[in-house]
Amino acid sequence: MFTKFFFTLKDASIPVTLREYLTLIEALKAGCAEYSVDDFYYLSRATLVKDEKNLDKFDQVFGHCFNGIEFISDAAEVEIPEEWLKKLAELTLTDEEKAQVEAMGGWEKLMETLQERLKEQEKRHQGGNKWIGTAGKSPFGAYGYNPEGVRIGQKESRNRKAVKVWDKREYKNLDDSVELGTRNIKVAMKRLRQFAREGAAEELDLDDTIRSTARNAGFLDLKMRPERHNTVKVLILFDIGGSMDDHIKACEELFSAARSEFKHLEFYYFHNCVYEKLWKENSRRHTSFMPTWDVLHTYPADYKLIIVGDATMSPYEIAYAGGSVEHWNEEAGQVWMERMLNIYHKAVWLNPVPEKYWDYTPSVQMMKQLMTDRMYPLTIGGLENAMKELSR
Amino acid sequence: MKFKGTDTYVATEDLMIAVNAAMTLERPLLIKGEPGTGKTVLAQEVANALGKQFIEWNIKSTTKAQQGLYEYDAVSRLRDSQLGDDKVHDISNYIRPGKMWEAFTADESPILLIDEIDKADIEFPNDLLQELDRMEFFVYETQQTIKAKHRPLVIITSNNEKELPDAFLRRCFFHYISFPDQETMEKIVDVHHPDAKQELVRDALKIFFDVRETPGLKKKPSTSELLDWLKLLMSEELPEDVLRSKDPSKLIPPLHGALLKNEQDVHLFERLAFLSRREQR
Secondary structure: OOHHHHHHHHHOOOOOOHHHHHHHHHHHHOOOOOOOHHHHHHHHHHHHOOOHHHHHHHHHHHHHHHHHHHHHHOHHHHHHHHHHHHHHHHHHHOHHHHHHHHHHHOHHHHHHHHHHHHHHHHHHOOOOHHHHHHOOOHHHHHHOOOHHHHOOOOOOOHHHHHHHHHHHOOOHHHOOOOEOOHHHHHHHHHHHHHHHOOOOOEEEOHHHHHHHHHHOOOOOOOOEEEOOOOOOEEEEEEEOOHHHHHHHHHHHHHHHHHHHHOOEEEEEEEEOEOOOEEEOOHHHOOOOEEEHHHHHHHOOOOOEEEEEOOOOOOHHHHHOOOOOOOOOOOOOHHHHHHHHHHHOOOEEEEEOOOHHHHHHOHHHHHHHHHOOOOEEEOEHHHHHHHHHHHHO | OOOOOEOOEOOOHHHHHHHHHHHHHOOOEEEEEOOOOOHHHHHHHHHHHHOOOEEEEEOOOOOOHHHHHEEEOHHHHHHHHHHOOHHHHOHHHHEEEOHHHHHHOOOOOOEEEEEOHHHOOOOHHHHOHHHHHHOEEEEOOOOEEEEOOOOOEEEEEEOOOOOOOHHHHHOOEEEEEOOOOHHHHHHHHHHHOOOOOHHHHHHHHHHHHHHHHOOOOOOOOOHHHHHHHHHHHHHHOOOHHHHOOOOHHHOOOOOHHHOOOOHHHHHHHHHHHHHHHHHHO
16 A cells, blocks of 8 residues: 555665554554544554654655655646636636625635635645645735635645644654764763663572572572673773864763763873874873873773774875874874774774765775774764674 | 543644554554653553553563563572471462553553663563563463453653664554644643643743753753743742843743753853843943
């Protein structure tokens, strides 16, 4: 019945499955939507979308499919009534007609009929942009007569309302491909928490209980032990200065708030690319720093490495010794990156620059290659994938 | 029988459709939304509206799926055996039915609320898949199958702290309670404080939405906080125009404690008030 709709949803990467589609059909059969469009919209939304981040995508697909179907199946019909309507509009405009109308039983009466006709129209072209979005208002409005009156009953019209609901796209900020906002950071943090905390507090230590009970001459002696907790250790490196300044605050907030969730969370700053020095306080970067070698030696290989940076720089800064913009580096950034990645197998690079621009910056490409493609955009979706990669 | 909201609960149309669809097809309904938008209350109100029994299962971080079905109290049985109690021969004496058992054996189809499912362990929803799907489970200790006499309407709320497994989601209807718009909010206020003066409500709502739109607030006030604040305002019998004053020195709404819940937000608000005062000068 709605196979096309279903597949368009799937193409829009909303995770819909056959089971949900069948549920929708079942619900329709059971009369849950009563054949009205906005009921159908609400019902299909409740059945097919299971996460608020997909609501916006769903609204778009719904609007698209909805209009598409109207245009394909009713293409012929659309043309005629529009003519008819235009004519009607012109009719209402001329003074002679108006006089005639008055004579025929009053303006009110005509408007009533018109309203009824229009409602009929709307029923046939439910939600079609032509009628409700554009033409619904415009044929009469454009002709300049009583725009209020000519919107005729649309305020009450169910279609109009439904179209409005999904055209408003009120779930836009829940979409996970948008950049991190305050709300989104919160959600992303929850993702980190999920990856950091698993298992409940206590469990029965069966072996020890049996042993102690036996030793206790058969009298029960319960032994509890703490359940194993996930002890995630994280080493974060922030790119700081220059183009990253806009993003760094958001990143810091993100990770410092997640701090309590990890057993160990260490962070260091670098500029553009990792070289032989890292530092903890940006204001004292030239006086109090930590040699990268020491960092590599201090934190063992079971730390997970997260690098946050825009990777936007001159390719020389990665590839050549002495390429750094700040100082003379004896060894190329590339060498240092490889050293780090050799130690920390679980590593990701989070990039606040939107993914679509990556291809235009050679240094991003190079860095991505160094990271063996483990570069993710700093969006909720990107974070999610990055966390998945780290916890694999 | 259809759910249409109650005297004390304003349901939007999309919510009604979701509830009714879940009821008709006897599938669980998953509710998400900002805190304070009435997720938990919904189940109670549905039960009230339809005159059904209401069973509530609050989930904590230590809750296990098995606890909702039944628990076998092996420890007290062991103790009884050592004390030589006769009860010990019948294992069913030590089976304690959980909330789902209770819901399955109710004489009339009840409303079962599984509140804040995301608090529990990440495997929790997976452990309930079969039970929610088939509405039956097997008690190993007594070799009996508990099957729902009438499939209960299961309403599940989540605060999004953990992601729920796909297999679980596929079996549910889903509704996201978005924050009510001004119109709906007026209805909600009307339902809770029918005796409030119209002007007071309108002014209060305006301030409320202004506060919500203040950028950088740590915690935006929610519906339940608005209702509390209104209750305070009404009991204080403030002079009529106090909410309407455009005087920037009074930019902080009276009794703001009910709306702003942490001192950073209050400071932020005071700073904004200060700035706007300076601009006026």
